[in-house]
Amino acid sequence: MNSRRDRNTRAALFDGIEEGGIRSSSSYPHEIDEQENDRAIDGLQDRVAILKRLSGDINEEVETHNRMLDRMGNDMDTSRGVLSGTMDKFKMVFEKKSSRSMFTLVASFVVIFLLIYYLTR
Structure with missing residues (x-):
């Protein structure tokens, strides 16, 4: 019984192999595989180029x-x-000016701004 199992196992392992090597099957499926591979390679080349x-x-x-x-x-x-x-120049100007002259300067800017605002309106 053991030899029978060995024979079945051996047949399963070496199925398709003859004494001279592997049995040659038809070349048609092999050519189809090569054509598919060539198409796949061309597709990959296009993708790599992109x-x-x-x-x-x-x-x-x-x-x-x-x-x-x-x-x-x-x-x-x-x-x-x-x-x-x-800013450094502004700081120097503000430090040198007195508070009264600074107030006059700011007030004149506000008056001029309001005058221009009412004239353009």
Whole structure:
């Protein structure tokens, strides 16, 4: 009984193998598999080309934005320097002026603003 099971197991393991090697089956299914593989490879090549183009476009866009942000940062630094200088000048003016002259200056600005407002209305 043990030899019979061994024979069945051996037949299951070596099914399709002859003494000279593997039995050749028809070549038709093999050719279909190669054609499917070729089509799949062509599809993958197309997808890779599209992804390569997209990644190149993304790279260009990122570089453009980085240059723009660098320019904005430089402009902000420049404007910060100008604003700081202006504030320093205002501080000097306010420190030198007396409170009475400052009140006169502010009141004249308010009167001029109100006059322009009523004339344009």
